[in-house]
Amino acid sequence: MSTLEIKNLQVAVSTDEGMKQILRGVDLTIKSGETHAIMGPNGSGKSTLAYSIAGHPKYTVTGGSVLLDGVDVLEMRVDERAKAGLFLAMQYPVEVPGVSVSNFLRTAATAIRGEAPKVRTWVGEVKEAMASLNMDPAFAERNVNEGFSGGEKKRHEILQMELLKPKIAILDETDSGLDVDALRIVSEGVNRVKESHDIGIMLITHYTRILRYIKPDFVHVFAAGRIVEEGGAELADKLEEKGYAEYVTA
Amino acid sequence: MSLNSNLLESHTPTSREELWRFTPLAKLRGLHDLDVSLSSRVSLGAGVEHSGLSISIVDAADAPSNSETNDLVSMRVRELSTKVLKVEVDKNCEIAVPIFLTRTVESLDPEVSRTVIHLGANSRATIVVENTGSITLAEEIIITLDAGSTLNFVSLQEWENDAVHLGHHHAIIGKDASFISTVITLGGSLVRLLPTVEYAGPGSSAELSGIYFATSGQHMEHRIHVDHNLPHAKSRVNYKGALSGDKARTVWFGDVFIHANAEGTDTYEVNRNLLLSDGARADSVPNLEIETGEIVGAGHASTTGRFDDEQLFYLESRGIPANIARQLVIRGFFLEIVAKLGLPEIEERIMLRIEDELEKASA
Ligand SMILES: Nc1ncnc2c1ncn2[C@@H]1O[C@H](COP(=O)(O)OP(=O)(O)O)[C@@H](O)[C@H]1O
Ligand SMILES: [Mg+2]
Numbered sequence: 101m102s103t104l105e106i107k108n109l110q111v112a113v114s115t116d117e118g119m120k121q122i123l124r125g126v127d128l129t130i131k132s133g134e135t136h137a138i139m140g141p142n143g144s145g146k147s148t149l150a151y152s153i154a155g156h157p158k159y160t161v162t163g164g165s166v167l168l169d170g171v172d173v174l175e176m177r178v179d180e181r182a183k184a185g186l187f188l189a190m191q192y193p194v195e196v197p198g199v200s201v202s203n204f205l206r207t208a209a210t211a212i213r214g215e216a217p218k219v220r221t222w223v224g225e226v227k228e229a230m231a232s233l234n235m236d237p238a239f240a241e242r243n244v245n246e247g248f249s250g251g252e253k254k255r256h257e258i259l260q261m262e263l264l265k266p267k268i269a270i271l272d273e274t275d276s277g278l279d280v281d282a283l284r285i286v287s288e289g290v291n292r293v294k295e296s297h298d299i300g301i302m303l304i305t306h307y308t309r310i311l312r313y314i315k316p317d318f319v320h321v322f323a324a325g326r327i328v329e330e331g332g333a334e335l336a337d338k339l340e341e342k343g344y345a346e347y348v349t350a
Numbered sequence: 351m352s353l354n355s356n357l358l359e360s361h362t363p364t365s366r367e368e369l370w371r372f373t374p375l376a377k378l379r380g381l382h383d384l385d386v387s388l389s390s391r392v393s394l395g396a397g398v399e400h401s402g403l404s405i406s407i408v409d410a411a412d413a414p415s416n417s418e419t420n421d422l423v424s425m426r427v428r429e430l431s432t433k434v435l436k437v438e439v440d441k442n443c444e445i446a447v448p449i450f451l452t453r454t455v456e457s458l459d460p461e462v463s464r465t466v467i468h469l470g471a472n473s474r475a476t477i478v479v480e481n482t483g484s485i486t487l488a489e490e491i492i493i494t495l496d497a498g499s500t501l502n503f504v505s506l507q508e509w510e511n512d513a514v515h516l517g518h519h520h521a522i523i524g525k526d527a528s529f530i531s532t533v534i535t536l537g538g539s540l541v542r543l544l545p546t547v548e549y550a551g552p553g554s555s556a557e558l559s560g561i562y563f564a565t566s567g568q569h570m571e572h573r574i575h576v577d578h579n580l581p582h583a584k585s586r587v588n589y590k591g592a593l594s595g596d597k598a599r600t601v602w603f604g605d606v607f608i609h610a611n612a613e614g615t616d617t618y619e620v621n622r623n624l625l626l627s628d629g630a631r632a633d634s635v636p637n638l639e640i641e642t643g644e645i646v647g648a649g650h651a652s653t654t655g656r657f658d659d660e661q662l663f664y665l666e667s668r669g670i671p672a673n674i675a676r677q678l679v680i681r682g683f684f685l686e687i688v689a690k691l692g693l694p695e696i697e698e699r700i701m702l703r704i705e706d707e708l709e710k711a712s713a
Contacts, residue, residue: 182669194664198682208668
């Protein structure tokens, strides 16, 4: 049983015109087995929240705290956060030329698990996970995200989640750029990992579409750097109908 | 500026000359200096035997230069070399095993060495020049590829850190012949190499790749010259370098010259440099001169930059510690070229040396 506690989180980013405040006091608690949808208009700070928790150097925490099972996440290096059990499926996964997917996955698994996975079981594990995400095995020999289509990048993110088995996963617009079939396959992957490992999920999305496949326990509306409304799955239906207009003007 | 023109009077180069202005002449131990005497020694040797392959040492008179040069040091090498290493592959002969030409070293006294390599028509071979140890060397390697032949040529500079190496590798590529050259410079105090090519028939192609990794105080200079002197020839140039540490210095020139008669030329050159620390300096100068519009393509690219923070963050966010993430990125950077060598044991050795240099640089 794990708990991610975000308390009054305030984050700024440095721009040419100086520091720009983006997160203005975010409070959110996610427990194992729970799925929290974070929904909000573009530019409201959703990715900033995701990146700040993962420790991207571009973002400066100006106040508040993030605790994973009571331990201060903000004090940890980026790799330590991953080892502690946090995972971020990125909105824009990064290309890493010259580093093959298989080498990358194995290096990451070795780091997270604290020992190199046994070659024989590892190969099977990767193959199986790739097959369940409908990924061509040839992907293993390609360079990380290089020349991947949008959908392939997102599958590759979920593949990593499946292999690294985090405690809490943050999925930043994993649904964007996916066609219906890919959305279904990726969502099934997320549900599979969630069920088998009882992970907690922060599902960041702009659209309600993915919520047909991944059922949220809680929905949080995000606007101008903070959560402005919270509810159950029914809140998503309201957003579907009315959009974000009332929050943006508020 | 063509290789075939502009023959210079021999003289001691100075740093006021365009071709020498980046080179710290004081570190050359006199290799360039007409007042310093250089000894002649055939310092490359081979231990292989193969039918269709002959390797011999001949008098300089029996291995005359079949190309012109405007490189002052190459002129000296030609003038002073009394014996020449001659490597010949018979026509139609395919030599499946790599031919290693290994450098022997004796002292730091400045010396010259000449090598000529000739592949007969429709032959195929891989030649690996292995440079290790300490030396003060000026050398010339002339490679002649007859029609339809293919040479995979690898020059490995795994020198000790006091070696000084000036080298000119010139290839003359016959009709439908392919010259694949990979220059790997990972050691030495000063290495200045001139990989140059000219064409002797249509359908010929040159793929010139290289990597270099300079750490504190090392000077590594590569000046590529591709002379598209006739129609329907192809060239690809791809050099990648990394620099780490105070006064690590690299210089890269890519001169591609497309003559007025060279219709159907297809050329692209790229140089990428990765700066791993402050105090290092990389110069990168691609230079494309085009005298005819009737070409298939001509392009160039050059980048010099630091680590991509987004790449490092991506790897670290998967639990990979920063130092290993950096290693992965650098390995990947060089692997693009090294993996194409087709020589697994050499690839492994090069990657280990790179990791070694990285460790030294970060220590
Ligand atoms: N590196 C940055 N430099 C300047 N502004 C930034 C930077 N990153 C994010 N922002 C700004 O912060 C706000 C929130 O961005 P983001 O977190 O990406 O929003 P979302 O993911 O909700 O679309 C936007 O106004 C965006 O322009
Ligand atoms: Mg976003």
